[in-house]
Amino acid sequence: MPIIKVNNRDVHIQELNRGAPETILLVHGMLGNLSVYYFRIAPILARHFHVVMYDLKSHGMSEKITSGYDLNSLTDDIAHLLERLNISSVYLAGYSFGGLISLKMAARFPQQVKKLVLIEAPNPNDDKTRLMMDAYNKESLENYLNGPDKKKQGKRLLDRKHRLYEHLFHETTIKKDVLQERDFFGAAEIAQIGQDTLLLYGAHSPCLEAGENLNAKIRKSELFALNGDHDIPLQEPERIGNMMEMFFRTQLAQA
Amino acid sequence: MDTIVTAVKLNSNEIFNLLKQFITEVIGEEFIEEMDISMESSFNKDLEMDSIEIVAFSEKIKAHFGERINFTGWLSNMDIDQLIELKLGMIVKFIESCQ
Known part of the structure; x- marks a missing residue:
């Protein structure tokens, strides 16, 4: 199992096509893990690139950590991971909360981010995410997972998910740390972002407005609304993989 | 690294037992005891x-x-x-066909 030590903490990583000269780093979202890329998107990107995926702290198979969920700490984590892997710069992509981490990374460490892809990055000033955290309890999780369109999940899986929610929302600083980032989209650093940026959103996603907001703020960006909602990496993995590959390999059409 | 590349050709029963061992290692012995793992077992359900x-x-x-x-x-x-919907038997067949 590829668990590596980064700053003396266990981090689960997966790599594909290690021999390729250029690296793509993929960042997953809150309550998710690297599997959002592993099965469909990463193999497409690995045709021409070295692909690195990692599990955020407390997520997937990485070590549980009680603090450091603000965007500065999470981008420090990426900088340390790249240092540990001896990678000087990457093509960077992030999904949902991972998109916010990637955006922050491009702002803080521009020399390490060659191009940027943001998939369904939400506006942290949107109350929905925080309300979801406040309203969370085991019963609501069960209702959500076993809702009319969801398959009934077994006890072991439900317990696993429950433990992750419990840990993140009750034993770590994540709620406080995310709240602290609520004005991130208004920050001057967003307008300073100079990397070519591809914004991929679901046409039916409540986050599409956040994509339009970023498209207006980032100098060299293009926004595409794909058929789907916030779950587009699962709904349109092939399209996303192919679009990312083309974007990383070519120049954006300049207006 | 924990890579153990084996060149020995396995039959379907041996592959099945190997995959069952991998599943046990991933989800833990205590859960496996309650399950009846077969070629028809699906990963999710x-x-x-x-x-x-x-x-x-x-x-x-x-x-x-x-x-x-x-x-x-x-x-x-x-x-x-x-x-x-992926079933264990499908993986056994796939591995068998690659050997």
Whole structure:
């Protein structure tokens, strides 16, 4: 199992096509893990690139950590991971909360981010995410997972998910740390972002407005609304993989 | 690294037992005892494995068989529903066909 030590903490990583000269780093979202890329998107990107995926702290198979969920700490984590892997710069992509981490990374460490892809990055000033955290309890999780369109999940899986929610929302600083980032989209650093940026959103996603907001703020960006909602990496993995590959390999059409 | 590439050709029963061992390592012996694992077992419904556990399981297959079996390449052709419905017997057949 590829668990590596980064700053003396266990981090689960997966790599594909290690021999390729250029690296793509993929960042997953809150309550998710690297599997959002592993099965469909990463193999497409690995045709021409070295692909690195990692599990955020407390997520997937990485070590549980009680603090450091603000965007500065999470981008420090990426900088340390790249240092540990001896990678000087990457093509960077992030999904949902991972998109916010990637955006922050491009702002803080521009020399390490060659191009940027943001998939369904939400506006942290949107109350929905925080309300979801406040309203969370085991019963609501069960209702959500076993809702009319969801398959009934077994006890072991439900317990696993429950433990992750419990840990993140009750034993770590994540709620406080995310709240602290609520004005991130208004920050001057967003307008300073100079990397070519591809914004991929679901046409039916409540986050599409956040994509339009970023498209207006980032100098060299293009926004595409794909058929789907916030779950587009699962709904349109092939399209996303192919679009990312083309974007990383070519120049954006300049207006 | 924990790569143990084996060149010995396995029959379907041996592959099944090996995969069962990988599943036990991933989800833990205490849960396996309550399950009746067969060729017909599906990963999501019967084995109740979530996606990160299937990643761990895939890595064990890669580590064991090495380059001969492009397991993630095979999985990458499936959509999410096919992945959820994936049965143990299908993987046994796939590995057998690659040997």
